[in-house]
Amino acid sequence: MQALYAQLLVGLINGSFYALLSLGLAVIFGMLNIVNFAHGALYMMGAFCAYFLLNIAGIGYWPALVIAPIAVGIFGMLLERTLLKWLAGLDHLYGMLLTFGIALIVQGVFQNYFGSSGLPYAIPDELKGGMNLGFMFLPVYRGWVVVFSLVVCLATWFLIERTRLGAYLRAATENPTLVRAFGINVPRMITLTYGLGVGLAALAGVLSAPINQVRPLMGADLIIVVFAVVVIGGMGSIMGSIITGFALGVIEGLTKYFYPEASNTVVFVLMVLVLLVKPTGLTGRAA
Amino acid sequence: MKIDRRMFIGAGLATGASWALGNARAQGSQTIRIGHITDMSGVYRDVEGPTSVACLRQAVEEFVAQNPDIKVEILVADHQNKADVGLGIIRRWFDESDVDVITNVGNSSVALGAKTLIESKNKVALISSAGSSDLTGKSCSRNSIHWAWDSWCLAHSTATSLVKSGGDKWFFVTADYAFGHAAQADAAKFAELAGGRVLGSVKYPYGSTGDFSSFLLQAQSSGANVIAFANSGADLINCLKQAQEFGLTAKARLAAMVGYITDVLAMGLPVAKGLTLTETFYWDLNDRTRAFQKRIAPKLEVGVFPNMSQAGDYSSVVHYLKAVKELGVSRAKSSGLEVVEMMKKMPTDDDCFGKGSIRADGRKIHPAYLFEVKKPEESSSRGDIYRLIATLPAEEAFRPINSGDCALIKN
Numbered sequence: 057m058q059a060l061y062a063q064l065l066v067g068l069i070n071g072s073f074y075a076l077l078s079l080g081l082a083v084i085f086g087m088l089n090i091v092n093f094a095h096g097a098l099y100m101m102g103a104f105c106a107y108f109l110l111n112i113a114g115i116g117y118w119p120a121l122v123i124a125p126i127a128v129g130i131f132g133m134l135l136e137r138t139l140l141k142w143l144a145g146l147d148h149l150y151g152m153l154l155t156f157g158i159a160l161i162v163q164g165v166f167q168n169y170f171g172s173s174g175l176p177y178a179i180p181d182e183l184k185g186g187m188n189l190g191f192m193f194l195p196v197y198r199g200w201v202v203v204f205s206l207v208v209c210l211a212t213w214f215l216i217e218r219t220r221l222g223a224y225l226r227a228a229t230e231n232p233t234l235v236r237a238f239g240i241n242v243p244r245m246i247t248l249t250y251g252l253g254v255g256l257a258a259l260a261g262v263l264s265a266p267i268n269q270v271r272p273l274m275g276a277d278l279i280i281v282v283f284a285v286v287v288i289g290g291m292g293s294i295m296g297s298i299i300t301g302f303a304l305g306v307i308e309g310l311t312k313y314f315y316p317e318a319s320n321t322v323v324f325v326l327m328v329l330v331l332l333v334k335p336t337g338l339t340g341r342a343a
Numbered sequence: 344m345k346i347d348r349r350m351f352i353g354a355g356l357a358t359g360a361s362w363a364l365g366n367a368r369a370q371g372s373q374t375i376r377i378g379h380i381t382d383m384s385g386v387y388r389d390v391e392g393p394t395s396v397a398c399l400r401q402a403v404e405e406f407v408a409q410n411p412d413i414k415v416e417i418l419v420a421d422h423q424n425k426a427d428v429g430l431g432i433i434r435r436w437f438d439e440s441d442v443d444v445i446t447n448v449g450n451s452s453v454a455l456g457a458k459t460l461i462e463s464k465n466k467v468a469l470i471s472s473a474g475s476s477d478l479t480g481k482s483c484s485r486n487s488i489h490w491a492w493d494s495w496c497l498a499h500s501t502a503t504s505l506v507k508s509g510g511d512k513w514f515f516v517t518a519d520y521a522f523g524h525a526a527q528a529d530a531a532k533f534a535e536l537a538g539g540r541v542l543g544s545v546k547y548p549y550g551s552t553g554d555f556s557s558f559l560l561q562a563q564s565s566g567a568n569v570i571a572f573a574n575s576g577a578d579l580i581n582c583l584k585q586a587q588e589f590g591l592t593a594k595a596r597l598a599a600m601v602g603y604i605t606d607v608l609a610m611g612l613p614v615a616k617g618l619t620l621t622e623t624f625y626w627d628l629n630d631r632t633r634a635f636q637k638r639i640a641p642k643l644e645v646g647v648f649p650n651m652s653q654a655g656d657y658s659s660v661v662h663y664l665k666a667v668k669e670l671g672v673s674r675a676k677s678s679g680l681e682v683v684e685m686m687k688k689m690p691t692d693d694d695c696f697g698k699g700s701i702r703a704d705g706r707k708i709h710p711a712y713l714f715e716v717k718k719p720e721e722s723s724s725r726g727d728i729y730r731l732i733a734t735l736p737a738e739e740a741f742r743p744i745n746s747g748d749c750a751l752i753k754n
C-alpha cells in the first residue's frame with residue numbers, strides 16, 4: 057500500500073510537466089488554431105537556455121525561471137511573425153508540417169553542436185535534499201515542481217478565462233474581423249499569445265533541467281504523449297488540459313507500478329477510448 | 344518522430360556521401376580504402392560518431408607517416424542506427440568505391456546484418472562499437488574481428504566482481520528490448536554463479552519520456568544492495584541522475600551494464616559518483632594510454648576523452664595496416680580473408696590496449712577493468728574520473744573460445 061502512495065505522488069509530479077506543456081499547446085491551438093509540433097523543441101530550448109545562463113553568464117536557476125521563458129518566448133514570436141502568420145486561414149495540416157519541420161531543424165542543430173548525451177544541470181542548493189514521508193523519500197525539488205506548476209497553470213487559466221485581456225483574446229479567435237473593428241490590434245495579440253504558449257513550454261524545460269539530462273531530443277520523446285493529453289482533454293480547452301495532464305500523470309504512474317511494459321502505451325489507449333466515446337475530448341465542445 | 348528526423352538528416356548525408364564516393368572512385372586502385380560506418384547523428388553519436396572518426400584518422404596518419412609509400416583513404420558514413428541504411432552504404436562502398444575494410448560498424452544490428460555481404464565480397468570488418476557477443480559466437484565470421492569489448496565481457500566482469508565485494512542482492516532496471524534483456528540475462532547469470540541473488544527486475548518500454556522515478560522507487564523498496572541498469576546512453580544518464588535524487592545510493596551500489604567515460608562526462612561526477620562499470624580502455628591507465636591521449640587530444644573537441652569503442656577504432660586500424668604492410672597492398676586488396684588470417688597470426692600491440700592477440704573465432708583479447716567513478720572532490724581534472732577496482736586478465740576477460748558456438752572453432 058505504501059508503494060502505491062509513492063507511485064501516486066510520482067505520477068502527480070510527472071503530471072505537472074504534462075499539464076504545463078499541454079496547457080501551452082492548448083493555448084496556442086485554442087487561440088491561434090495552430091497544431092504546434094515545435095512545442096517539444098521549444099521545451100528543450102528552455103532547458104538549454106537555463107544551462108547557458110548558468111554556465112556562460114553565471115546566472116542561476118531562479119532568474120532562469122523568468123529569463124528563459126522570455127527569451128524562448130521572443131524566439132517563438134519571431135517564428136510566428138516570420139513564418140506562421142502566412143498560414144492563417146489555411147488547413148491545419150500546413151501549420152503542423154511547418155512546426156514539425158522547425159522542430160526537426162532546431163533539434164538537428166542542437167544535436168550537431170551539443171551531442172546526443174546532453175549536458176548536466178544541478179538542482180539549486182535551496183531545493184536539494186528530501187524529506188521522509190513515511191511511505192517514500194520525496195526529493196524537495198519534486199515537491200517544488202508540483203506546487204509551482206499548479207500555480208502557473210491556474211494563473212494562466214485565470215488570465216485567459218477571467219480577465220479583460222483574456223476576453224479580447226477569446227473574442228479575437230471567435231471573430232477577428234469584428235474585434236479589429238473595435239480598434240484592437242488582433243495580429244499583435246496573436247503573436248503575444250503564441251509567445252505565451254511558447255514561454256510555458258520553455259518554463260517546463262527549465263523546471264525539467266535539474267531532473268532530466270539537458271539534451272537535444274528531450275522534447276521529442278515527450279511531445280507525443282503531451283499531444284495525447286491535449287486530445288483527451290479536448291483540443292483548446294484550458295482547464296481540460298490542466299486536469300487531464302495531472303490525471304494522466306497519475307494513471308501512467310500506476311501503470312508503471314502494476315504493468316510497467318504498458319506505461320508508454322496506456323495514454324494512447326485512453327486517447328483511443330475517449331475519441332471513440334467523445335470525439336471532442338473530455339471537456340471539449342463540438343465545433 | 345525520430346525516424347523522420349533521421350530520414351531527413353540521412354538524405355543530406357547521403358548526398359554528401361555520394362560526393363565523397365565519386366571522389367574516391369576517381370583515384371588509383373592501389374590505395375587501401377577504409378569505410379568508417381558509424382552513428383553520426385543519432386543517440387549513439389557521442390559514444391561512436393566524430394570521436395571514433397578522429398581515432399581512426401590518428402591511426403592512419405601515424406601509419407602513413409612511417410610508410411609514405413602506402414596510400415590510405417578514409418570514407419565516413421552515417422548508418423543512422425538502421426541495418427538497412429547501413430547495409431545499403433556498405434554494399435555501395437564494396438561495389439562502386441573499392442572499399443577494402445569497414446570499421447566501427449556499431450550497432451549490433453548493422454554488424455550482424457553485414458556478415459554475409461562481407462564474406463561474399465571477401466572484405467574485412469573491424470567491429471569495435473557493436474556489443475553482441477554473438478559476433479564471435481553463433482554469428483562469427485572468418486572475415487571479421489570483434490575488437491574492444493562485448494556484452495559477455497562487461498556482464499561477466501561487473502557482476503562477478505560486485506558479488507565478490509559484497510553486492511549479493513540484485514535488482515535490475517531494464518530497457519524492454521533485445522539488448523536490455525540480453526544484458527540482464529547475462530549479468531544475472533554471472534551474479535548467481537558467484538553466489539548472488541536476483542530479487543527482482545522492472546522492464547520499462549524503450550523510448551520512454553525520461554522519467555524513471557517509478558522504477559527507481561520499486562528498486563529501492565526491493566531491499567537490493569546492487570541496482571543494475573541494463574540500458575545505455577541517455578536512459579542510463581537519467582536513471583543515475585534520478586537515483587541520486589531519490590537517495591538510492593544510501594543503501595545500494597549502482598552498476599551500469601554498459602557505460603562509457605563519455606556517459607560519465609556527460610552526466611558529471613556529482614551524479615555518477617560511486618557508479619561501478621567495466622571498460623577495456625581508460626586514458627589514464629598507464630604511460631602508453633596517456634601518450635595516446637596526448638596525441639589524439641588536438642583532434643578532439645575540448646574536454647572529450649575517447650571511450651573503449653573509440654579507442655578500438657584506433658587499435659584495430661593500427662593492427663590492420665600492419666597486416667596490410669606485411670602482405671603488400673595488392674594482395675591485401677584482393678583477399679580480405681588473407682588479411683584477417685595475417686592479423687590473427689601477428690600479436691597485437693598498441694598504445695590503447697597494450698599487447699594482445701586475436702583468437703581463431705575473431706575475438707580480440709586484452710584485459711578488462713572494473714572501475715568505480717570518483718567523487719567530485721577526488722578528481723583532479725575533467726578526465727580524472729575512474730578508480731581502478733579490479734583487472735581481469737585477457738584470458739579471463741572474454742567468453743572461453745569453446746563455449747561460444749562459433750562454427751570456425753568446430754571445423
